[in-house]
Amino acid sequence: MKIGIVLSGIPKYSETFFHYKIKGLSEAGFEVKIFTGDKRQKEFPYKQYPAYPVLSGKPLRQFFLTLIILIKTLFIAPKRFLRLYSGEMKDGKSIGEILKTIYINAHIITHELDWLHFGFAATAIRRELAAGVMGAKMGVSFRGYDINIYPLKNPGCYDRLWKNVDKVHTISEYLFQKAVSMGLNSKTPHEKITPAIEPDKFKIRNSDGSLGNRIHILTVGRLNWIKDYETAIETMKILKSKGISFDYNIIGSGSELERLKFAVYQSGLENEVNFFGIKSHEEVRVLMMNTDIYLQTSMQEGFCVSVLEAQAAGLPCIVSDADGLRENVIDNFTGWIVKKRRPDLFAKKIIEVIKMSNEERLEIMNNARARAEKDFSIKLQNEKFRNFFLQI
Amino acid sequence: MSADKLKIAIYSGDIPSTTFIENLIEALSEQEFEVYLFGKLRRKVNYKENIKLFPTPQSSLRLIIFVILEGAKLFIKNKSKFNKTIKQLKNKNKNKKSFVRNLGFILPVLNNQPDIFHIQWAKTVNLNYELYNLLDCKIAVSLRGAHINYSPLNDPELKKAYEIYFPKTDGFHAVSKAIAGEAVKYGADKNKIRVIHSSVKDEFLLSNAIRKNRNDIFEIISIGRHHWKKGYHYALDAMNYLKEEGFKFNYTIIAQGDIPEEILFLLNEYRLNDHVKIIKGMEHVKLMEKLKSSDLLLLPSVEEGIANVALEAMSSGVTTLSTDCGGMNEVIHNGENGFIIPVRDPKSISGKIMEISRSDPETLLNISLNALDTIKTEFSREKQKREFSEFYNSLVDG
Known part of the structure; x- marks a missing residue:
């Protein structure tokens, strides 16, 4: 079976999810082709087909390149070209728009595929008809940003996607429900396949559930507003005012560093809060081993693989009630869930966890690790992906 | 007559500049100063005759001609200064383009040296540190907002530049006491800092506070x-709490x-x-009308110098609720002429809003009167003019 996966770029090192997925499918005997917005990368060991470039600021060159690509496509795949043309026409698009759309789809529609799968909903925009004209099934993955945020800025952006998609992969049930609330037919076949981990790679720091004298608190994630580190920092301010000895370590980089450093400075936490920047998977695991409590204060999450990894490492996890996190952590069983944007409640919960007996903490840590191993293994994920493309 | 006038360069990079810098330029031109403006001319301007423009052209060809002419002028006037300038800028600029652009900025300044070169944005200290090595006049730096309050926290190079050049600066203008305190941490001499508050234009000043008729719906x-x-x-967050309260x-x-x-x-x-x-901008007259028709101005900021909008609200009889950030507590005294709440605390915002909405009209009227009084005595155009005049004169005298 031939599967084309459309991504905005070659998956980054940190996007383990895609790497696992592509590897799993290849190993299961599927022929996988990756369509990306990036140039070909040697280190990435799969068949890559970059999109034709958008040459901003060079209208003349863009014109001729587009002309050549359109003629080439018409020559190689005349029927598909015309089907796409008439399909777009039916949707009321202007000729200029249609030709642009064909250019955007040209690197895909000349291939023979059984499935055309979009790695993000947003990558399917203006490519809603591609699978249809190729006679392939259309799949799409729902992740946090493209369902939670992108439509807020672009209302109605998925209307054509909802009509054309054959099967949906969602990383959490709530994302699917959210899509339904935005117009997706609730009967659209869908499969929840969460991110996964390799449990053997995670070791537990201590097995008796005890904490150090100075509590090490950790968060791993981009420095982006949606992670709501301001709430985490405010929480630390409360802990400090209660005389608790702790440090708060943040792994990740992003555009909000200045904002967060100012929050730390304004809250008088320069000695407690550390920004580590980006770290390798190995370094993250080492830091996790030296962590007492994992914290995730996000305003919203699709699912959040960092929290899953922290549970697999056997860390006591305190997370917000962001929708994806409520499927990731079971409250009072594999961790604790706190109302988002409430530093007072996060601080209260952290203190509660610190005061707990070692046995109580250990029970939760063991539950979390056992559940991560059982329900979120790479092996299980690979199986689910295989079935995703085999059954409809 | 111009021979006796003190020449002050107001440098922000752009001509015209932001509203409050333009206000400053206007205020200075109403006094015994001659104002020099350097930088990029962004659009046509109409200034009084004692404001002199020395704009740097932006298009490449014009810039090159400009640099050659200004360079020749400096070479004739002062050959050693010319050589020093070329040497300095060659060291600083790795590529030709930025070298020429840099020359385009500094040459007109050197050819038309004022008595005081007043840098409006502190980051200039890092970007154009050659000013300190090449100018023979006094250098003043304004301490405003982000440039002092948080940019150096995340920019080690900027922090280093402040630590080198602040001690070499002849005088500082701080927009608030709070920001003066921050600048001292980077080596600014406390005794060289003068706190001068911004002012509210007289036309915005209400002659007297008016008692407001309260609607059913509280307008924030x-x-x-x-x-x-x-x-x-x-x-x-606070609005969410208000909604939950049924307010x-x-x-x-x-x-x-x-x-x-x-x-x-x-x-x-x-x-x-x-x-x-959420409204995307509004022209100033309409904005002021909208402000005046509101029950409360909310300033939820985590960082400010002193927010002009709060001053404008206070001068137009609108109750003001501000977070305790930057220099805001130098203007607003909680419960006297407005209200202050802690930063980053939505519950306090919603709580205070409900409290204000329940206050009796007499109390709020008194607060408005006090606010108006604060603006008239502390933030008047006259006071600002006088203080800048003293500041500049003390720089050249001292």
């Missing part, structure tokens, strides 16, 4: 561009630029679309 307004430091995300209100944010994802997300999350309206 915030004004200021979209930026994290404005704290609109905390304001929306009747409308909240209007007037802000330039696109609405950030974070704000869109919270509006959607809290389902506040019926209560909150």
Whole structure:
């Protein structure tokens, strides 16, 4: 079976999810082709087909390149070209728009595929008809940003996607429900396949559930507003005012560093809060081993693989009630869930966890690790992906 | 007559500059000063005759001709200065383009040296540190907002530049006492800092406070561009609490630029679309009308120098509620001429709003009167003019 996966770029090192997925499918005997917005990368060991470039600021060159690509496509795949043309026409698009759309789809529609799968909903925009004209099934993955945020800025952006998609992969049930609330037919076949981990790679720091004298608190994630580190920092301010000895370590980089450093400075936490920047998977695991409590204060999450990894490492996890996190952590069983944007409640919960007996903490840590191993293994994920493309 | 006048260069990079810098230029030109403006001419301007423009051209060809002519002028006037300038800028600029652009900035300054070169944005100290090595006049630096309050926290190079050049600066103008305190941490001499508050234009000043008739729905307004430091995300948390309390209100944010994802997300999350309206900018006259018709100006910021919009609200009889950030507590005294709450504390915002809405009209009228009084005595155009005059004169005398 031939599967084309459309991504905005070659998956980054940190996007383990895609790497696992592509590897799993290849190993299961599927022929996988990756369509990306990036140039070909040697280190990435799969068949890559970059999109034709958008040459901003060079209208003349863009014109001729587009002309050549359109003629080439018409020559190689005349029927598909015309089907796409008439399909777009039916949707009321202007000729200029249609030709642009064909250019955007040209690197895909000349291939023979059984499935055309979009790695993000947003990558399917203006490519809603591609699978249809190729006679392939259309799949799409729902992740946090493209369902939670992108439509807020672009209302109605998925209307054509909802009509054309054959099967949906969602990383959490709530994302699917959210899509339904935005117009997706609730009967659209869908499969929840969460991110996964390799449990053997995670070791537990201590097995008796005890904490150090100075509590090490950790968060791993981009420095982006949606992670709501301001709430985490405010929480630390409360802990400090209660005389608790702790440090708060943040792994990740992003555009909000200045904002967060100012929050730390304004809250008088320069000695407690550390920004580590980006770290390798190995370094993250080492830091996790030296962590007492994992914290995730996000305003919203699709699912959040960092929290899953922290549970697999056997860390006591305190997370917000962001929708994806409520499927990731079971409250009072594999961790604790706190109302988002409430530093007072996060601080209260952290203190509660610190005061707990070692046995109580250990029970939760063991539950979390056992559940991560059982329900979120790479092996299980690979199986689910295989079935995703085999059954409809 | 111009021979006796003190020549002050007001440098912000752009001509014309931001509203408050333009206000400063106007205020200075009404006095015994001659004002020099350097930088890029962004659009046509109409200034009084004692404001002199020395703009640097922007298109490449004109810039090159400009640099050759200005260079020749300096070479004839002062050959050693010319050589020193070329040497300095060659060391500083790795590529030709930035070298020429840099020359285009510095040459007209050297050919038309003022008595005081007043840098409006502290980051210039890092970008154009050659000013310190090449100018023979006094250098003053304004201490404003982000440039002092948080940029150096995340920019080690900027921090280093402040630590080198602040001690070499002849005088500082601080927009608030709070920011003066921050600048001292980077080596600014406390005794060389003069706190001069901004002013409210006389035409905005209400002659007297008016008693307001309260509507059923409490009208709250915030004004200021979209930026994290404005704290609109905390304001929306507070609006969510108000909504949960069943409090009747409308909240209007007037802000330039696109609405950030974070704000869109919270509006959607809290389902506040019926209560909150975000307007993308407004011309000033309409803005003032909208402000005057509101029951409360909310300033939810986490960082400010002293926010002009608060001064404008106080001068037009609108109750003002501000976070305790930057120099805001130098203007507002809680319960006397407005209200102050801690930063980053949405519960305090919503609590205080409800409290204010329940206050009796007499109390609020008194607060408005006091606010008006504060503006008239502390933030008047006359006071600002006098203080700048003293500041500049002390620089050349000392």
